[in-house]
Amino acid sequence: MSTAAATNTNKWETPEFNARVADEERISAEQERARGEKEAKHRAAQQAADKARDEEAQANLAAMEARIGEALEILKHGDPLGYLRDTFSKIHSGDVESIESIALAIACQSIVNSQGIQPGFGGDKGTGKTSSVKAALHCVNPSWILEGSVSDKALFHFLSAPGMIVFSDDVDLNPDVTATIKRAMSNFQSSTKHRTLDRDRKKAVVTIAPRQLFLFTSVNGTGDDQLKDRQFAISYQKSDKANKEFVEFVQDREESGQEELPLLHEVLVSRAIFDEIKNQLFRVIIPFAKNLHFNDPDQRRNVIMVYDFIKAFTVLRFMQREQSHTDGDPENVITLKSEIEDAQAAIKTYKSMGPQIQALKLSKDELALWDFIYTEQGGEVSFPDLVERYAATEAGKRSATESRIRRLLQGRPEREEGGLVEKVAGLTITQEVREVSNSKKRAVKVIKCIRGPGIEEYAEFVTIDPSLVPCPSPVQDIPKERERKNEPHLEKEGSIDNNNNNISILSQEKGRSIHKGDHGAQKGSKVCFPEDGTRNKNENKSLLNSPNSRKEPAGSSPITGKSMDMEGTRDKGAPQKRYKDMSWEELAKVLEDAKGKRENIKDHGAWLRYWKAAGGASGKKPPGHPAGGDPGA
Structure with missing residues (x-):
């Protein structure tokens, strides 16, 4: 230096x-x-x-494990889903569809020939969707559950074991995570692979194992239409009854000092039940699959969903069902055979969760608003009037703000989330000059719809051939030699066709059996009409009147299904006739009988379609209706 x-x-x-x-x-x-x-x-x-x-x-x-004996007893001799419902009700108020859908989805994770049930939970804030899902998952062994947010690549590392349950609350999925989850849902019975490079820059393949269950809660849905299409929609809505029950439940809990999710004896038994199911694999055969009838086969995913519901109920009752094994099967898959009771329970549960929600992929709030516009407002209303009038209803009084209704109608474009205008064919919004609430005329948005939700037609989406349904046990068979003595009014076929009183006496109670003397496939045979899965009670008459009724698919009846093109205002003693088979005069008579009001015409949309096709009021005037016209046209 x-x-x-x-x-x-x-x-x-x-x-x-x-x-x-x-x-x-x-x-x-x-x-x-x-x-x-x-x-x-x-x-x-x-x-x-x-x-x-x-x-x-x-x-x-x-x-x-100390409760396994009790769990096995329930699986062998009891009602497993009923027990899970009862347990759920001890730790949460209402929302039974949460435990039902999750229980059926978990059962499908153990079925090698299922496409899986993926519940999606949506609804307005404060409706209890998150707490209900957490309460349902509290009844499952925590080792199966992965809770929290994850990245798309993390899923490949955390889901290396089959049959896991992913739960994420108030989710707003990014496109990469959504794409990975959609692939895993579609590949329910196979692995989902991702090719990448490891830390040493060498080629590597990571996989998501088969049969994963994804549970998401969200105020406005997941935002991806393709993901929604793969989900079984569970929609929550507030009501006075639910609010009252919730307050009573919370008061009881606070009075006893019980925590929010207590580890009750019943919870441990429920976990043992799920573990017994999840630790095995099943193949489910439905011998009567062709005896289920669908009135709208265009809903392909929902057709498959119904069969998966039946398989899930069969697995929940696997210890009460016929079993077989294939020798040398490395996975030791147990083959089960479904019984008709599984189908009845599956269809009843499917209906209770809202088949119209599954078919239309709408929330309960969207359905309620659509029904209000069509039914209460005649299919046409200005936006300011809609906000004012809907707020006065039971369904709208809590959330009928201007922004909320606009969101239900038009969705959220910034999230690629459509509203009723995008989801419902025939519902439009136009700009017109109108007088609003007795004020001066001004340009306003006008909502119009040419059809309603058609709740009834979706309720009969699937039915079982009545000949397969066992009669209730309290009803005893009548000996053949006593048939004519006990049923003298059935001796002549004409008396069935022309005497409504006889029929109403026979079929006045649900589940009652009808002994058909000379009119059934064989003497003394019974046709039963229980609540679950068979034709609705209005079809009892048509079933008796029509000798070929068993050959018709459910839903093709003029009483039910999408083809509800029947006259609803004529003599009840006369045979039913479809609108499309009526002459102009007969269609006009329907209008006359309805006094010109749409609400008095059964399936007004179908009547209006054939009325216009027949010329409408353009060339002729209905008798007794000097103005002619189309109510609600």
Whole structure:
């Protein structure tokens, strides 16, 4: 070093400078030591927490295993889903569709010939969707559950075991995660692969194992139409009855000091029931599959969903069903044979969850608004009047704000989320000059729809051939030699066709059997009409009147299904006739009988279609209706 450089260095090495450097080194060392102590404490706390969780999990597992005997007893002789419902009701108020849909979805995870049930939970804020799903999952062994947000690539590392359950609350999925989940849902029975490079830059393949269950709750849905299409929609809506029950439930819980999700004895038994199912694989055969009739086969996903519901009910009752094994099967798959009771329970549950919600992919709020516009407003109303009038209804009084109704109608374009205008054919919004609420005329939006939700037609989406349905046990068979004595009014076929009183006497109670003397396939045979899965009670008459009724698919009847083109205002004693088979005069008579009001015409949309096709009021005037016209045209 030159003399000048040494002189320059010594210039800065003053006592003050050296003291400052020493202080900085000391402070840095103290900070490093504090950081190390903090990290050590954090690791120790984390290890202690992990140990506590492991101990708790082991204790819970031991407690659950101690209840296996009780779980097996329920699986062998009881009603497993009924027990799960009862357990759920002890820790949550209402929303039974949450435990039902999740239980059926978990059952499908153990079925090798199922396409899976993926419930999607939606509804307005404060409707209880999140708490109900958490309560339902509380009845499942936590080792099966992955809760929280995840990235699209993380799914490939966390879902390496089959049959896991992913739960994410108030989710707003990004496109990459959505794409991965859609692939996993579509590949329900196979692995979903992702090719990448490992840390050494070598080729690697990571996979999502088969039969994964994805549960999402969201205020406005997941936002992706293709993902919604793969889900079984569960929609929540507030009501006075539900609110009252909720308050009573919370009051009882607070009075007893019970925590929100207690580990009750019944919860541990429920976990044991699910574990018995999840630790096995089943193949389910439905021998009567061709005896189910669908009135709208265009709903292909929902057709498959119904059969998966039946398979799920069969698996929930697997210890009460006929079983067989294939020798040499490495997976030891158990083959089960469904019984008609499984189909009845499946269809009843499917209907209770809202088949119109599944068919139209609409929430309960959207359905209620659509029905109000069509039924209460005659299919046409200005937007300001809609906001004012809907707020006065039971369905709209809590949420009928201007922005809320606009969102239900038009959706959220920024989220690629459509509303009723996009989802419902024939519902439009136009700009017109109207007088609004007795004020001056001004340009307003006018909502028009040419058809309503048609709740009844979706309720009969699927039916079972009545000949397969067993009669209720309290009804005893009448000996053949006593048939004519007990049923003298059935001796002549004409008396069935022309005497409504006879029929109403026979079929006045649901589930009652009708002994058909000379009119059935064989003497003394019974046709039953229970609640679950058979034709509705209005079809009892048509079933008796029509000798070929069993050959017709359910839904092709003029009474039910999408083809409800029947006259609803004529003599009830006369045979029913479809609108499309009526002459202009007969269609006009329907209008006359209805006094010109759309609400008095059964299936007004069908009547109006054939009325216009026949010429409408353009060339002729209905008798007794001087103005002619089309109510609601």
